[in-house]
Amino acid sequence: MIRVSLPRLGRIRTHESTIKLSGRIQTGRARILSATVRYERGRWFVAFQVETAREMSRVSHPDTAVGIDLGVKHLAVLADSSGQTRYEPNPEHLDGVLKLLRFHSRRVSRRQGPDRRTGRKPSRRWEKANRERNKVHHRVANLRADALHKFTTRVRAEYGTVVLEDLNVAGMLRNRRLARRVADAGFGEIRRQLIYKGRRNLCTTIVANRWSPTSKTCSDCGAVKAKLPLHVRVFTCDTCGLVLDRDENAARNLLALAANCTTGTGVAGDQDTPRVSKPREADRKTRRQRPGRGGRAGGASLPHQRQKETGDRRQDTEARHAPR
Template identity: 70%
Template structure:
């Protein structure tokens, strides 16, 4: 599918609303999402059939030129093949006309993207973990989602209904005025709509092209460093020296007692058993719905808190400096995994990325190996070790005593000066490639140089000019401009 390019002065933005469909509309929504899953499974099976056929023919010694030709997985090819097969395939006969063509196009597009990701990963052209061959989606596990790109897609004038192809007008749970006003004034254009079932209810997301003017932040010349943690969700220190702490709401930890009680009730009901074909009882379904409501409430509270935090930061500072945390590696610690996922470190960084850029500001990501906690924010001396249980930073050179997280936030805020100067930007020419496993990223201890013949550290501290050069060099090695 061709990626949309916004016009100059316009940005692509999503508007998401909760739906309140009636029984017939909910059945139609589930039918469309099921049709997308069926089309995806058909495309995966149709493409892989030629792969297995070629492998079987090779085992019989058939030459390469006489093997069954490869079946393409591009979206146009899949659409053409599906349109020919839907009339005769017993999996679609009798019901495929009940849904919009966009439902089947959604499944085919997802299958095409899955094969593209597999091919790029196989050739080493895709970043991240290796991607395997696409697999069939199970009915009991697949997420319900369907995308509409053509047809009647609009927000009704009353602000309480949306219209989708083949589904008609569906009532929304909340007002759509924020999108309706933009569409009526000509500053927004709806490109597509995606319906999705999550957290126990249906949502619709409109992908729109919106004319958005840059909003001047409250302090455009001020940079802020954000240090994320578990005890305190975020410690923010700006370039003016002001330090502010954001407490960790711990939504999941607060709801654990209620969640354990709900889980015990579910375990004492008769659930489903796939081995014997046993159906869950009504009491189990009722108890499971009550447990799911606890999970949904925790997720909603966390999402709201993270939106408030990131929106306030993006509306105040001109430069935001954050850490490049290895969240996937951090959650492998079984003692901290639940607390880290409850805080949402990765989601904070993702939302700051697009919200800061939306206001025309800059976001800087400190290198993953930058010793923000071990570096003294006063003189720049770097400690060799600083265990996690030590929450107060004591500098052995200048005598600074400061909270560990506040010290890290001050060091992150200081990195913005190097970013303005243009030093150590990711991709600089002449930069040496790191050694395997980060062997060249070991923290080096910075010690004051002894003055010759005096036996003391040059007046107990480094000269001001050499000290500043040391700090700039350390920051230049660790900084990456996002």
């Protein structure tokens, strides 16, 4: 079936197949709670909020942690606890079409556009040119969304623990030298996806304190540099003589935070581990039971509980690393 029935709108054909969803509904494995219709980039979308028991996907290295440093030169540098380092290239989707966009934008601005002050209506030629320009933007947005989803899914299918830094994305977008590159890379979206995809697999996500000096600390001996300008791409330690790529060094420091939080030698680490894993175990059980039950109240309270739990966790890690 490739149709959906919506109240007041009737039956509407969809481009994407709905067979999987309707199959789940017919066999009683899923229940639709709500539908959201939205118009986005020239297309209409319908999204269903569904209550269903989700299969846990296995993580290939549940005991391995990874520190992820997001950047502009490389989209991400991943340093994992087995000693491997990987560089995720920045696809730079927007840079690839900037020339094309310049061409289209110039064409649009040479035609009679709408004017709010005089109330002038745009000409048909303007509308056509504007449509063509927007098509480029939409294509970039789709490419970006696709690449980010593939990247975050891959990371969460591999590692049990992911350590991220709490980047001030809103602040970076206010910096006119960084804004375009940061927006194109989609840092905020990477973080959002890594967190929710980790929650689905009951894996741990640690968000490092925004002010912990992950770039300026030596990942080998722990000495902290007073200054490290952004253009310096190689980290050189004055104390032990370590020479390492700047971003790899930061990723290694983030990884070290995971070791402190999960297997830490101190008392705090020992207390921390059961407290985090217990509610998640309970969470998993309720989630499996849910399709059989009626009523919305139980379902509605769960996400709230989970959110609170991750919130606590973040405060924990922040508190622990603040003195450093």
